[in-house]
Amino acid sequence: MLVCFVGVMLGAFDASSSGKIERSNTNLTLNFAFATLLHCVKALLCLHGFSPWGIFHFGSMGIARRFYHMYGIREVLLTQVRGDYSEHLSVGDFKLDCSMGSNPYGTPPISIPEITLRDLAEYPETDAALVSALRERFAPILDITPDMLVFSCGSIASCMELTRMCMVPGKTIVCMAPTFTAVTDDMATYGPAFKRVYLRPEDNYAFDAQALIDAIEENPGAYVYVDNPNNPTGQVFPLEDVRRVVRAARDAGSFITMDEAYGDYMPDDQSALNLVSEFDNLAVVRTFSKGWGLAGVRLGYTVAQPQVAAALHKVNVPYSKNSIAHELACQAIASGWALRTRERVLRDKPRVLDALAACKNLHVAHSSNGVCISMVYVDDDQIDLEQVFAQAGVRVVTCAGYDGLGKNAVRLNLHENVDALVELIAQVDELAGRAIASGGSSK
Structure with missing residues (x-):
């Protein structure tokens, strides 16, 4: 040889x-x-x-x-090492699964009609019914015309396609940290420079609009990505702050994506959809995975002014919205499931936040009552908090893959069994205290 x-x-x-x-x-x-x-x-x-x-x-x-x-x-x-938490989920048997950001109350009462199944041999060529349903859903805040909508295989795909639309050699990405890791992982494959605006622990990770505006002004022509509500903290940024950020991006010649994957949990009057008709440098991304309880069908969409949507269509994967997703999304909107989910989260999450506030060792980052996710952390950065939760039988997402965070923080999704979750949080706090006392071992 x-x-x-x-x-x-x-x-x-x-x-x-x-x-x-x-x-x-x-x-x-x-x-x-x-x-x-x-x-x-x-x-x-x-x-x-x-x-x-x-x-x-x-x-x-x-x-x-x-x-x-x-x-x-x-x-x-x-x-490149992917930081996305979907790559690093813990395995085993758990009492409660509070990891992925799916709807804690499950799927709405929907079913697949026989006619949809019979038509599966055909390509899904029409969006008319879903466009009509979304137009009616958001009519109080925005007149969405068909040429303003682009559908995709989940909001992750929408964000990736917007990145593809905006990426050119030498482009800088301005984003917050922490933020949704799957999107920044994809951005990194283009080799851009990143300007990250870190949420500061001394402010309990609260959003700082002026810091983000400063970064935008210092990097004209950048591509700006903001997730609101924020993943992993679950906080909602005030609409007037969002308006200031979008205006600063426009003045700097920068396009901005507002990722509202968790947007169905926040009031409509706080959504960046209110700004679409005002700003031509803005795209708002939404999904049916969270509030609508349809994570398994993989359907997301982008709302933007027609000239933006036309450009996005050129990098959009053809037929990425399948027929079953189309039918179930229409049924979900008609059911009002996301609105009922929001009402229930507003009842349940404050109980979880109160339980965390009563803990001696666990802290919770700034978060909004109506959003189902929270970020929980301990001060000792040697503690693997995901493993501490696992010892108590709770599956969570480690924040080790998020920029600006470490293994001493986790993302906690709300669970429909709030009584059990509140009880287990107390156990986690006790286990965390033991780990801290033993010098950082979470075993």
Whole structure:
């Protein structure tokens, strides 16, 4: 095998020096030779009982980089580590699952009609019924015309498509930290500069509109991303602060996405949808996964002025809104499920916040009563708070993957069994106190 490799290498260099083949062909031959060498050495090591990747561990980064270069894979992916919590959820049996941000009260009373199932052989070509339902739903705050709506496979896809629409070489991203990690993970694959505006622990992680405006003004032409309500804290930013931020972005020549994935939990008069007709640099993203209880059907949408929606359509995945999602979303809107969910959260979450306020060791970041998620933390940054919750039988999301946070913080989703959750919070507080007293061990 090594003889074959040497022959290939000599042939490549001989051809290159004699001009018998073009340089591009030479590069292809050298790439093939490199791959041949790699496979030869791996085979020889295996024959002698060695693990080839163990032997090459020290140089594995260089080998991987060569592989990426060989096939034109973006090198930024070589070192990227995804912070998104969906990659790092704890496993096991839990008394309560308070991890993912789905509707704590489940799915609305809906069903799939037989006619929808019969039509699954056809592509979903019409949005008319859903557009009409959304127009009626938001009529009090915005006249949504069909050319202002773009549907996608969940709000994550909407945000990714907006990033694709705005990304050019040299673009800077202005965002808060912490913020929704799946979106910033995707942004990072384009290799942009990031200007993060950190929510400060000394302010209990409360939103600072002026700090965000300052960052926007210092980075003209940036792409601005803001999630409101904020993930993981669950706080809602006042609409007048949002207006100031969007205006600052417009004045700086920057496009801004307001990610309202949890928007159905906040009052309509606080939504950035109120600003769409005023600002042409704004897109508002929403989803059916949270308040509407349809996370499993994967349906999101963007609302923006027609010229923005037209541009977004050019990077939107065709037929990304499937027929079943369309039908169930229409039924969910008609059921009023999100509005009933909001009313119930307003009753249940204050009980959870009161339980956390009574704790000696657990703290809760600034949060809004009507949003189902909260960020809980301890002062000791050596505590793995996710594991402490797990000891009490509660599954949560670690905040270790969020910029500006660590393993001593978690995101806690509301649970329909509030009595049990309140009781278990007291147990978690006691376990956290023991861990802190033992010097940071959460075991």
